[in-house]
Amino acid sequence: MTDRVLVGFEVHQPFRVRRNAFWSPRFRGSPLEKYFDEGKNREVFERVRRKCYIPATNVILDEIEAGEDEGREVKFFFSVSGTLLDQAEMWGRDFLELLQLLSSTGKVEFLAQTYYHSVTSLWEDRTEWREQVQMHRETVKSLLGQEPTTFENTELLTTPVTVEEAERMGFSGYVLEGKESLLKGRSPNFVYRRKGGEISLLPRNYVLSDDVAFRFSNRSWDQYPLTANKYASWIRSSPGQLVTLFVDYETFGEHHWAETGIMDFLRWLPRELDRAGVKMVLPREVVHSPYYELEVEGISSWADIRKDHTSWLGNVMQWAYDEAVRRAEMPSRELKGEFLRAWRYFSTSDNYYYLFTESGGPGEVHSYFSAYDSPLDAFLNEFYAVNSFLHEELKALGVENEPFFFYKDGKRFSVAWNEREFREELKRDPSLKDHEKFMEEWLK
DSSP states (O other): OOOEEEEEEEEOOOOOBOTTTTTOOOOOSSHHHHHBOHHHHHHHHHHHIIIIIHHHHHHHHHHHHHHHHHTOOOOEEEEEOHHHHHHHHHHOHHHHHHHHHHHHTTSEEEOBOOTTOBSGGGSSOOHHHHHHHHHHHHHHHHHHSOOOOEEOOGGGOBOHHHHHHHHHTTOSEEEEEOOHHHHTTOOSSSOEEETTSOOEEEEEOHHHHHHHHTTTTOTTSTTOSOOHHHHHHHHHHSOSSOEEEEEEGGGBTTTBOGGGTHHHHHHHHHHHHHHTTOEEOOHHHHTTOOOEEEOOOSOBOSSTTTOSSHHHHSSHHHHHHHHHHHHTHHHHHHHOHHHHHHHHHHTBHHHHHTTOOOOHHHHHHHHHHOSSSSHHHHHHHHHHHHHHHHHHHHHHHTOOSOOEEEEETTEEEEEESSHHHHHHHHHHOGGGGGGGGGHHHHHO
């Protein structure tokens, strides 16, 4: 039986591309104002702030205080995206102050992730991914007063390289999906050590997590209603070292409205866990006690049935959008400022997620979260917006030629728009030296 549990929340909101970018492309102002829908983004943030962020965080703060009074340990961990923190600074300072109060209790751990909750870990060149991780790490330290030691990649996207890179960046723990093909028959209810390394791996128990995230208010579910008492007993009876639970924070009040009893469930869960003999712990407290070694292979995530990367890069529309985003990287870095920030908003995983075209249960989930009426509608607006953005950048830089694409091992590796960028890429990666013979022809 399990006597310890990690309970954590993903807190994220994207900056959505304008829904009418293609149909009515007449906007003025900065790149952020032109291509991203401030009105819609603020509307969604303020609704979720009212229904989830403020009430759920107050429940957690109340239970931490009650636990201290009664001699119980009430602990949670959070992974908060940089884009959510941006929105909180603009439109919800009260929520940001509550997050800071959570941090001050010493009972809440904040994880690191990519600042823009981006898909950049899937690119061959991971320079941007590393920069976003470092940006997020520094922001959590400056805004929330913690220096993260545990890492959670966007949507739990995990490859051998992301785990190795996270260890190289100094993280001691890594939260990933407890996918069967990754665990190879072993339970997710253990702390693992990366084979060949030192970083500890914390697999999410997706069955128990999804019981709350997806099934809590489903009246046709054979376990409905799910009470805190019942759920605590399931955790206690699970074999293993500890259970890792990780769900969207919006589960509490947004995905499941308060009328379903979800807030009462959150309030009573720490008490029922204590009664069941299950101790709430933090990732930083368990990463130094790995039980088994685990070799990370392939790609895993927490999305859909396949639990891989295809929710974001699985069809031709997603590939085309990704190609357009990657083309805009070098001009954005050259222009810096709001151009670079806007480009990074385009890299956010949600923009790719809206382009998912499969049907059935996964399609229904994508449709629920989408900012558009259909994947095609999303593609028309997003693809038009990012290409218009790129055209504006090239005009600002006085660039008229097409970019030069670098290839390595048969895959596109990087892009250059001028001779300086071309030579910088060769200097950064000497293995691309054989491309130099094509430069003069390209510059003609």
